[in-house]
Structures are given as C-alpha cells and as structure tokens.
Amino acid sequence: MTHPALLDLAQGRYRRGIPSICSAHPRVIAAALRLGRGGPVLIEATCNQVNQEGGYTGMTPTDFRRFVEGIAAVEGFDTADLILGGDHLGPNPWKHLSAEAAMARAEAMVAAYAAAGFTKIHLDCSMGCAGEPEALPDEVTATRAARLAKVAEAHGAAAYVIGTEVPIPGGALHHVDTLAVTDPKAAAQTVEDHRAAFAKAGLASAFDRVIGLVVQPGVEFGNSNVIPYAPDKARALSESLKALPGLVFEAHSTDYQSEEALRALVTDGFAILKVGPWLTFALREALYGLDLIAAELDGQPPRVQAAMEALMLSDPKHWAKYYPGSAQEQRLMRHYSYSDRIRYYWTQAPAAQAAEAVLQRLGERIIPETLVSQHLGAVWAEGLCAPTASGLLDAAVGRVVALYNRAAQGAVG
Structure with missing residues (x-):
C-alpha cells in the first residue's frame, strides 16, 4: 500500500518537501528516526546496497526492513510513519549481463522490494547492458521501467519515481565547476515516454502514482568541492513543474549544500532531497x-x-x-x-x-x-x-x- 504522505507530497497537501535518508549505517538511521518522530521519515536503500542477492550490505529488502524497524523500536518511532524506498531499482547491478538476463534479475529485485513493503520505488533502467550503448534511448528506458512497475504492482502498489538524469552515484570523480541543468523539454518528454509505456503495459492507473521525476537542478559534489544550488539557473526547470500536475522533482547529490540552498531547492519544487554521504x-x-x-x-x-x-x-x-x-x-x-x-x-x-x-x-x-x-x-x-x-x-x-x-x-x- 502506498504511504499517503507520498501522495500528499506530490499533490502539495502535505508539506513543502521531505528528506530522503540514503544510508544503511545504524547511527544515521537512528538519528533520522529520533529527530523525525511525529511525522513521516523516508529512508532509502539502493539497488547495489540491498537486493535479493544481499547487495554490498548483505541484506535483502526484507532484512533491511527488519533492520530499520529494529532501530525504530529502540528509538520509540512509530513505524506507521516509516516510509521505505528503493533507489535506482533496475538492471544496474547486473549490467555486465545481457539485457534480458539483467532485466530478469531486476524484476526479481523489484518483486523483493515491493513484497517487503517498500512503498517508494525509483525505476531506473537508463543504463546499457552487455552489448548495448552506455546510455539508452528514452523509449527503451521507459519500456523497461514499465516492465518493472508491472512486477511491483503484482506484489503491492507503490509510489513511483521516474527519470535518471542524476549525478554520478557517490559524487563526481574529479573537480567540478559547473553543471548543465535538465532541459525542461527533456523533463516533459521523460514523463510522456513513461506515461505511454505504462499505458501500453496496462498500467495507466499505476502511472497515477508516479509522484516524482529525477532531474539535475545543478547541484553536485566532487572529491574536494561542492557546486552550490543556483536558483536562477534552474528557474525554467522549476517553472516547468506547473505543466506537470501531481509531480515533484527529486534532487540527488544534495549533500553539503547550505541550509539556504536546500530551502531554495524545496521552494523551487525539488521536494525530495536525497542525502547520504554527508551523513x-x-x-x-x-x-x-x-x-x-x-x-x-x-x-x-x-x-x-x-x-x-x-x-x-x-x-x-x-x-x-x-x-x-x-x-x-x-x-x-x-x-x-x-x-x-x-x-x-x-x-x-x-x-x-x-x-x-x-x-x-x-x-x-x-x-x-x-x-x-x-x-x-x-x-x-x-x-x-x-x-x-x-x-x-x-x-x-x-x-x-x-x-x-x-x-x-x-x-x-
């Protein structure tokens, strides 16, 4: 069942934004739950971190849920307010395999996440698999995302996030000076490609639970520097949300931004703020x-x-x-x-x-x-x-x- 706070967020009924705590460290999770008591707290695991094969943490989605709920019990946090999310769910951990083999593994992963009660699912099929280009056309990405959504729907309805225009996971590999903000037309096209792919897969009602679109607002960090949010550069992208009712933007790599910059991101529609390495x-x-x-x-x-x-x-x-x-x-x-x-x-x-x-x-x-x-x-x-x-x-x-x-x-x- 989709957590109502996610749908309220997308419709502007809940609050201006929500942090997404992306960590498997027990002290980090404890701090998030302790400081979030009385309201919803969103904690996410990535496809490489947690999957049906254990990921690098050694935990399956069910294991991760039990792990977080155990910390919640110690902290006195009401698990009714706990939102668990799966980030970058797709073929990435198995992209060295053929597309069909990697997607089969991705389907098993999404099934495990949905069955374990993760109610926010980021569908990310943007990466090429063996014999494919590094990045795939939007239509292929959307078709594969819809394929995974169909599996998720069979194991429990979820709120979905689509889009993949994100910084390199974990930050850039070098000093970064400037970044290109997502083109509003590209953002709109991503939504329409996914809408069409969901409809073709018989998932039109599931698309109504797509709440977020991952875009690049112009924030990033390298090994030794941070690119701060510049609202003027993201103005056109922010304004484009008016033509995407029921959606918010999800901003990745917001770590090390100032509080002022984070507030500006939320004000401009980047309502889901991913944070991990900074913690x-x-x-x-x-x-x-x-x-x-x-x-x-x-x-x-x-x-x-x-x-x-x-x-x-x-x-x-x-x-x-x-x-x-x-x-x-x-x-x-x-x-x-x-x-x-x-x-x-x-x-x-x-x-x-x-x-x-x-x-x-x-x-x-x-x-x-x-x-x-x-x-x-x-x-x-x-x-x-x-x-x-x-x-x-x-x-x-x-x-x-x-x-x-x-x-x-x-x-x-």
Missing part, C-alpha cells in the same frame, strides 16, 4: 575527532584512522576506481573525500571494532570543553549535546539530519 562524512569526522581527544586524555596514540587505512588498503574495491591521482592524493581522499567512500567500510568488523574502541576509551566521562572545541568545534558551537563521546557522535550526525528537516519544512534555522 557518514559527519560520522567519520566525529569519530576521528573523538579519537584525537582520547589520545590527548590518555596519552596513547589515535587508532581509528590507522585501522581504517589498513582496512581500505586490504580491500580497495570500494574506492580504487573513484580516487585518481598520486599515492598521497589517494590517501587523503580515502579519509577526507566528499564522496565518502569510506562509508562502505564502517560495518565491517575491523572498522566497527575501531569505532567501538574509541567510544569505550572515552566512556561516559565528561570531555573538557576546550578539547571538544578544538576537535569537534562545529558540533559544540551549536550546543547540541552534553560533552560525552556518544552524545557528540550522535549530535554530529543529527545536526545534518536536523538541517534537512528544517529545510524541507521551509523553516529558517
């Missing part, structure tokens, strides 16, 4: 800061960064092709890149043990304010918590979640 970037900043504080207090060297460096060097598959440059440049990016590919490692045993060890080193002791100011000044300046290790770690993630919540509701922080 775990804040987590990593806090863990490294706490490790340095522990070193100051007990006279022993910091340990977390060394443990993460050893882990990433022993298992480079999540970062090697994304971080170009010299050995020194790669080392810096492994730890400090905005794309935050270190996030793929936090749930692995060595990383989880290193993070837990620093929390145990500090325990529940009250950390001197001067050390907090030195190493976690941004969190401390906002007065978000008592100066304990666990409190500071949760506050570091929570301040990003809170910023998105304020921006989505149009409030000034």
